[in-house]
Amino acid sequence: MHPPRAPLHPLLSGEHPLPKELGNYLVKVLRLRAGDRFVLFDPETRSEADAELLRDVPAVARVAAVRTAKRSSLRDxxxxxxxxxxxxxxxxxxxxxxxxxxxxxxxxxxxxxxxxxxxxxxxxxxxxxxxxxxxxxxxxxxxxxxxxxxxxxxxxxxxxxxxxxxxxxxxxxxxxxxxxxxxxxxxxxxxxxxxxxxxxxxxxxxxxxxxxxxxxxxxxxxxxxxxxxxxxxxxxxxxxxxxxxxxxx
Incomplete structure (x- = not known):
């Protein structure tokens, strides 16, 4: 099963409080709890990173090293x-x-x-x-x-x-x-x-x-x-x- 994904800009590694709307989506819609893992992606920079939810409310996540997104368009x-x-x-x-x-x-x-x-x-x-x-x-x-x-x-x-x-x-x-x-x-x-x-x-x-x-x-x-x-x-x-x-x- 693929981990859930959510957009975030800018996407930076480290421990960060998440925007309220994103936190609500992760906790109330996806039902994630502290310790659950997910993927953040930034379409502006074509990047993504693995993340772990450290706290539910307010939402705080630990973001791993940012990498180039695995999937993007193949042709113009x-x-x-x-x-x-x-x-x-x-x-x-x-x-x-x-x-x-x-x-x-x-x-x-x-x-x-x-x-x-x-x-x-x-x-x-x-x-x-x-x-x-x-x-x-x-x-x-x-x-x-x-x-x-x-x-x-x-x-x-x-x-x-x-x-x-x-x-x-x-x-x-x-x-x-x-x-x-x-x-x-x-x-x-x-x-x-x-x-x-x-x-x-x-x-x-x-x-x-x-x-x-x-x-x-x-x-x-x-x-x-x-x-x-x-x-x-x-x-x-x-x-x-x-x-x-x-x-x-």
């Missing part, structure tokens, strides 16, 4: 996600953290709900909670809500446009792409990108690819695409290191 992946309604941004952001995206930009599109806004504090809390759960030691860079034009100007790497009618699949495209290649994934909102937006993406060099023989919901499309890209980076990295790939006998 930017997600350009059309702004969707409800809690879909939360779902997309959880997937982005757990599946290794390094940059996330929510894009206001022609089919986004008029007046929809994002709460940065809530989104950061979602990212921290996901990183705590999945073991990731860093966080994606979350850009402000943007127009498509501004997002394209800021994006870098191989542009990939998810299109259920595309001739080429994402898997086929990645077969000829190095696992270290930066990738920018463009995912439309409910109803997809408009024709004008699609043409702008194509003009910017984005290559249309499909994921499945079916039309996926926007939040599911983001999850599926990020999972394929993460698997490609992980498998190719293992292969380059001489480790067996999942398809090897």
């Amino acid at each position: 992946v930017t997600l350009l996600q059309g702004l969707a309604k409800g809690d879909k941004p939360d779902q997309v952001l959880r997937a982005a953290v757990a599946l290794g995206a390094t940059h996330v930009t929510f894009v206001r599109t022609e089919r986004s709900m008029p007046g929809a806004e994002l709460r940065d504090e809530r989104l950061r809390a979602v990212m921290l909670d996901t990183a705590r759960q999945c073991g990731r030691g860093d966080l994606p860079e979350l850009a402000p809500l943007s127009s498509l034009e501004a997002a394209l100007q800021a994006s870098d790497g191989l542009g990939v446009l998810l299109d259920p009618n595309a001739e080429q699949s994402l898997v086929e495209l990645l077969r000829v792409v190095a696992p270290t290649q930066s990738i920018a994934l463009a995912v439309g909102p409910e109803g997809g990108f408009s024709e004008k937006e699609t043409q702008r993406l194509l003009a910017a060099g984005f290559q249309p690819v499909r994921l499945a023989p079916f039309v996926l919901r926007t939040e599911l499309a983001a999850v599926a695409a990020l999972a394929v890209v993460a698997a490609h980076a992980g498998l190719e990295t293992q292969s380059a290191a001489g480790e067996p790939r999942a398809t090897d006998p």
